[in-house]
Amino acid sequence: MKKTAIIGGGASGLICAIFCARKGVEVDLYEQNSKCAKKILVSGNGRCNITNTNLTYNDYFSQNPLFVEFALKEFGFLEFEKFCHSIGLLLDAKDDGRVYPLSNEAKSVASLLINYAKNLGVNFHTDTKITDIKKLLNEYDAVVVATGSEAASHLGGNSDGLEFAKEFGHNIVPTYPSLVQLHLDSKIVKKMSGAKVDGEVTLLINNKKKLTSKGDILFADYGVSGFAVLDISQSASVALMDSSHVSISINLLPSFNAQKLSSHISSLALNMPQFTILDILAGLVPLKIAQALLEDLDILSSISADKINVKLAKKIANQLLNWRLEVTDTHGFRHAEVSGGGVDTTEINPKTFESLKKKNLYFCGEVLDIVGKRGGYNFAFAWASGHLAAKAISRN
Numbered sequence: 001m002k003k004t005a006i007i008g009g010g011a012s013g014l015i016c017a018i019f020c021a022r023k024g025v026e027v028d029l030y031e032q033n034s035k036c037a038k039k040i041l042v043s044g045n046g047r048c049n050i051t052n053t054n055l056t057y058n059d060y061f062s063q064n065p066l067f068v069e070f071a072l073k074e075f076g077f078l079e080f081e082k083f084c085h086s087i088g089l090l091l092d093a094k095d096d097g098r099v100y101p102l103s104n105e106a107k108s109v110a111s112l113l114i115n116y117a118k119n120l121g122v123n124f125h126t127d128t129k130i131t132d133i134k135k136l137l138n139e140y141d142a143v144v145v146a147t148g149s150e151a152a153s154h155l156g157g158n159s160d161g162l163e164f165a166k167e168f169g170h171n172i173v174p175t176y177p178s179l180v181q182l183h184l185d186s187k188i189v190k191k192m193s194g195a196k197v198d199g200e201v202t203l204l205i206n207n208k209k210k211l212t213s214k215g216d217i218l219f220a221d222y223g224v225s226g227f228a229v230l231d232i233s234q235s236a237s238v239a240l241m242d243s244s245h246v247s248i249s250i251n252l253l254p255s256f257n258a259q260k261l262s263s264h265i266s267s268l269a270l271n272m273p274q275f276t277i278l279d280i281l282a283g284l285v286p287l288k289i290a291q292a293l294l295e296d297l298d299i300l301s302s303i304s305a306d307k308i309n310v311k312l313a314k315k316i317a318n319q320l321l322n323w324r325l326e327v328t329d330t331h332g333f334r335h336a337e338v339s340g341g342g343v344d345t346t347e348i349n350p351k352t353f354e355s356l357k358k359k360n361l362y363f364c365g366e367v368l369d370i371v372g373k374r375g376g377y378n379f380a381f382a383w384a385s386g387h388l389a390a391k392a393i394s395r396n
Contacts, residue, residue: 001026003237005140005395007130007161009036010388011382012365013146014113015083019390029122033130037110040156041149043337043379048106050084051383052376053077054097060204061234062370063173067345071353071384080383087116098375106111133164133361142360142393146386149339149366150175157333161367162342168358171344173369176241177182177336182248184223185326188292195288196226200251203232204324207240207247207252217250219289222331224248228296230374234340237330246327251287252320262310262317269305269313277303277316285320292317338378340371352392353385360396 002025004347006013009031017027029036040048055072057065077099084091089112090102101109118124130136136143147161163174196219202212215228232248239246253261268280278301281290294301297319298313334341343363347356355361364385 001278002141002393003028003139004142004144005030005136006144006146007133007136007164008146008148008365009033009114009124009126010039010146010148010365011037011379012386013144014117014386015383016144016146016390017117017122018087018113018120019387020393021071021117021122023390023394025390025394027117027122028125029117030057030125030128030130032127033156034115036126037126039152040110040113041106042152042155043106044100046106047100048109048112049098049379050091050101050109051077051080051099051375051380052097053093053099055377055380057234057284059375060370060372060381061238061340061358062345064345067348067350067368068370068381068384070350071381071388073330075384075387077380079387080380083383083387085162087112087362093280096375108332130160130381133167137361140360142302142362142396144362144364144389144393145367146363146365147367148213150333151177151336151339151366153334157339161363163237164356164369165343165363168355168361170347170355170357173341173344174241174338175341177238177330178340178371179230179337179374180237180335181220181225181331182233182236182327183329184222184248185328186223186296188296189219189325190221191292191295192286192288193221195219195286197252197285197289199228200254201228201232202249203236203249204247204249205235206245210235210239217252223327224250224325225331227374230337233330234371234373236327237340240327240329248325248327250323250325252289256315256317258317258321261322262313265308265313265316266310269308273304273306275305277301277305277308280305280314281320293323294350296323297335321349337374338366338371340369342367342369345369349392351388353389354392362393364389 213231
């Protein structure tokens with residue numbers, strides 16, 4: 001019987017173990033943590049955004065983005081859904097393409113994958129950190145590196161897989177945090193900590209607009225978080241790594257344009273002369289944000305409405321719709337959901353995920369230089385790559 005060792009009990013490692021075991025391969029799965037699937041458990045705020053119905057290579061970032069094409073075609077949403085049904089995991093596809101387990105609970109995903117693998121005879125070795133990959137290759141017919149990335153170090157994220165790859169002469173594309181919060185060069189931001197709006201964030205690289213994202217924006221002591229920020233963080237992270245000038249423009253009220261907003265402020269000031277400028281802004285944005293915005297503009301929050309002229313109304317409106325802030329850093333690998341960069345995919349067979357430098361050595365999931373957008377894309381690649389590695393191992 002063929003023997004395979006899988007290093008890592010995350011999404012790609014678990015699905016690889018299942019498909020190998022289904023074909024009669026003897027599988028030993030090694031996991032450094034006391035439990036497998038830790039990242040699955042925390043994904044989607046505990047709901048697990050498990051995949052997406054619309055998968056194309058355009059949803060991924062890499063020095064070689066076409067690498068994902070074959071895997072997504074072979075094991076796309078329909079194939080994954082069929083697999084999930086076969087293990088009793090029903091899915092709930094949303095209108096925007098995001099897919100969650102019908103249970104709406106990440107725990108049920110982790111539990112079903114682990115228990116199903118165990119029932120197939122997969123041998124789980126938890127609390128076991130692999131340090132000698134060459135020894136493993138001598139003991140097994142195939143070895144799969146599914147160690148993940150440096151992201152979420154508190155859940156066990158590390159660079160072990162990259163070190164294993166280096167031992168066989170693989171090139172490593174520099175890694176960076178992605179789907180991560182951003183640090184801002186602003187003392188004012190700290191005063192808004194905890195305040196949240198549904199707005200729009202535009203990323204500027206060397207003062208040129210790169211991309212815009214809508215969604216929630218959450219202010220923190222260090223800077224900004226929220227879905228709108230996570231969605232631009234990959235490009236911001238790469239630009240910071242390249243030492244480019246990175247800034248963001250925050251639109252706190254996307255439903256307004258400048259003229260409509262300044263007219264609203266002027267009109268309210270005229271009709272409510274007893275109000276202060278802070279009273280007027282409090283009807284538009286959270287109080288903490290209103291106070292900080294006025295402080296940033298060097299405008300006293302106690303100024304009475306009858307002192308607000310057209311010029312001042314326009315100045316405030318412009319700041320509400322286009323608040324420019326400098327980005328100094330990301331919140332780091334520990335807080336990142338995923339990592340960009342990794343094992344160079346030009347040295348991996350895109351149909352089997354076998355190393356082109358070492359026979360019987362496979363790499364799948366986040367250890368590779370592939371990172372997806374937010375919305376289930378990273379899981380989709382993990383499932384697809386794990387499946388193809390297993391298919392190749394059980395066929396060889």
